[in-house]
Amino acid sequence: MNICILGAGALGCAIGGALAEAGADVTLVNRSPAHVAAINAHGLALVTPDGERAVAVRAATSCEGLGVADVVVVLVKSFDTRTAIEGARSIVGPDTVVLSLQNGLGHEDLLAEVVGRERVLAGKTYVGGVMLGPGRILSGVTGKHTVIGELDGTATPRVQAIAAAFNRAGLRTEVSDNILGTMWDKLLINVATGALSGITGLVYGELYAIPALRDTALAAVAEAMAVARASGVRLSMAEPVEAWDRAAAGLPFAFKTSMLQSLEKGSITEIDFINGAVVRAGARVGMPTPVNAALVACIQGIERRMAIDRQPVQPKE
Structure with a gap:
């Protein structure tokens, strides 16, 4: 082959x-x-x-x-x-x-x-x-x-x-x-932690120690699960907390999400294909996704700030 x-x-x-x-x-x-x-x-x-x-x-x-x-x-x-x-x-x-x-x-x-x-x-x-x-x-x-x-x-x-x-x-x-279901299952895990880690700059151990971040993660995953079901996707997970728990399973305290790693390197992220994918799928089935939309906006704002910081300083006349 x-x-x-x-x-x-x-x-x-x-x-x-x-x-x-x-x-x-x-x-x-x-x-x-x-x-x-x-x-x-x-x-x-x-x-x-x-x-x-x-x-x-x-x-x-x-x-x-x-x-x-x-x-x-x-x-x-x-x-x-x-x-x-x-x-x-x-x-x-x-x-x-x-x-x-x-x-x-x-x-x-x-x-x-x-x-x-x-x-x-x-x-x-x-x-x-x-x-x-x-x-x-x-x-x-x-x-x-x-x-x-x-x-x-x-x-x-x-x-x-x-x-x-x-x-x-x-x-x-x-x-x-059911490959679409498999893809959505993996997406839910990324939705749970990627953007929140990138926005806060926290490694997994620190991220999981803050109840308010857990609540936000569960809200984002709940939106994604509702959109998937409305789209006819068959998921393996029944509750948002399953994605939150699976995301950290077996990982060390200091583990960093790929989104955080990208931002730390000054690179743009894959946010449009993670939380952004939930927002687009929600629009197709007429379901609002305000939590995921807010997370996308925050990451895009960070990416924009990095782009501005990289621009050369113009000399004063």
Whole structure:
């Protein structure tokens, strides 16, 4: 199976490295010339609890010149989705499948607008990765599961073949007949803590110590659950507190949400595909979502302030 990992950062390299070790023909696409050069020169260095090893795998800074892929796994940041898939048109052939394993909700619609909805699969993964340097990552694959599926819930041969390839690589993967429900379940966990952590600057242990923040989180999740149900989505959670509890399960006191990490690096966040996705879905079914709308506004305000702070100071005349 010829697989292109579009957005091969830490997570993409963890998945792509495992697939390459299992015999798949993998290409890692990442915009960093240093990262790509290190992989092509020395292999992808995977650091695991069993030690460090180098995996021979091809890497590129763009899709230019690459052949048509059987599967394109999309792992770019949410806000880069359209640009990335537009740049990957040359590797999308008549039978290519495009699988999004990104955080949040709404990427599948952006991908479908470019390559056609019939090509798009969706999924969620709990595999982890940390970038240690160019071409070198800490890989968290063992014991982590991935769920993928057709958008209409059909168990097609193509989605089963991809799951089989992932499982051969030690990436524990199952096919879901309710992938939209799975995506919403993961979204609820992100809704519970991401924006609140980003706004307050608090790590998990501190966030969970403040009752008022818990109440706000539960209100945001309750809105999201109501919107999901009104949209015909089947959830696995019955009460908002389940998302709040799951969000912190097994994590250390000092753990930081990805949204907080992005803000600390001065980067824009994926808020539009998390709480923002709830607001858009609510508008489609005629349901107000004031808590999530307020959280989106606050994060966007922080992003705007960072942009202003980065502007050069104009000299006085």
